[in-house]
Amino acid sequence: MTASEPGRLGPAYTAPGSSSFSEFLGAHAPDLLPSRRSLPPHPVDAPHGTTIVTLTYADGLVMAGDRRATMGNLIANRDMEKVFAADEFSVLGIAGTAGLAIELVKLFQVELEHYEKIEGTLMSLEGKANRLATMIRGNLGMAMQGLSVVPVFGGFDLDTAIGRIFSYDVTGGCYEEHDHHCIGSGSLFARGSLKKLWRPGLDAGAATAVAIEALYDAADDDSATGGPDITRRIWPTVAVVDSEGVRFTDDDAIAGIVEGVLAGRRGNPGGAR
Structure with missing residues (x-):
């Protein structure tokens, strides 16, 4: 079999190797990785995504994001x-340069699918968090040019049966957050809203209401x-993750939840309790 035969996969696709799709791409088509692209000579002005909130509740995790890009x-x-x-059991929220962030999400999704097909099992939640950290670290050059991507990752841990949250910095540092x-x-x-x-x-409905109210406070x-x-x-956008998966x-x-939040703030716009 040769790579030139039409309709056939080349030898690279059938040779045994790593379960990481990013490593495979880096070895055989490195120019397709976001981190391998040439940097712009000057900082560019690109759309940026903004606020994401995530919180755990009794049976899992809720993640919510506003819809504005600036x-x-x-x-x-x-x-x-x-x-x-x-x-199936994890979610990702993005902030930073919108185009690069969405590309990172798509690559991460393929990374997890590739691992599952090669290994025949789901990667652990902590393994997913660490794999994402490696991908963020690869974008450091562009981050230094102002094109940063800083996501938040969370999901339902099948081993411990709880929701877990992981945050990152532009260097790929990964930190587990609580609550x-x-x-x-x-x-x-x-964050100030969530603290209060x-x-x-909390159940899923109450956690969703808290997330939306926190976004409302941020937008204020x-x-x-x-x-x-x-x-x-x-x-x-609101995602809920529990033992049944992401929905x-x-x-x-x-x-309906937004209307309830607004009704509770009529005559009390600051939302004081």
């Missing part, structure tokens, strides 16, 4: 998706964070 002082996109299913975490430009305000609203033993003080857009019917909350349910 470019300088402009709104580049009003309905961008920033929360993705990494695989809740936020990233993006509105994270300072969302989160409590042990951070212009780069988009709050629920009632006029356009643009709602935050995304539908817009009608989110709309």
Whole structure:
């Protein structure tokens, strides 16, 4: 078999090797990796994703993201998706340079699928977190040019039957967070909200309401964070992960929760308890 035969896979695809798709790509087509591309000579202005919040609850984890992408002082996109299913039991939220972040998500999804096909089993949640850290570290050169990608990763740990959260820095440092975490430009305000609203033993519905209220607080003080857009019917993206896997909350349910949050703040816009 040769690579030149039409309709046939080349020898590289049938040779035994690593279960890492990124390593395979780096060996046989390194120019396709985001980290191997030539850097721009000057910093570029590109759309940036902003605020993601995630929190654990009694049976798993909730992750929610606003829908706004900004470019300088402009709104580049009003309905961008920033929360993705990494695989059946984990989710990924992105902040930073939007194009690179989405490309990283797609590569990470393929990485996990490739591992599962080669090894015949799911990678552990901690293994997934560490694999993502390696991919972020590979983007350090672009991060130094201002094109940074800083995700938050979480999922349901099948070994311990709990939801777990992992945060990162631009150098690929991976840190486990407890109870809740936020990233993006509105994270300072969302974190303050979560500190007041989160409590042990929440169910999925209550945790979703807490996440949406935290995003609302972030949007109240951070212009780069988009709050629920009632006029356009643009709602935050909310993923719930538990022993049954990842599922995304539908817009009608989110709309009902948003209406409840707004009703509770009429005459009390700061949300004081």
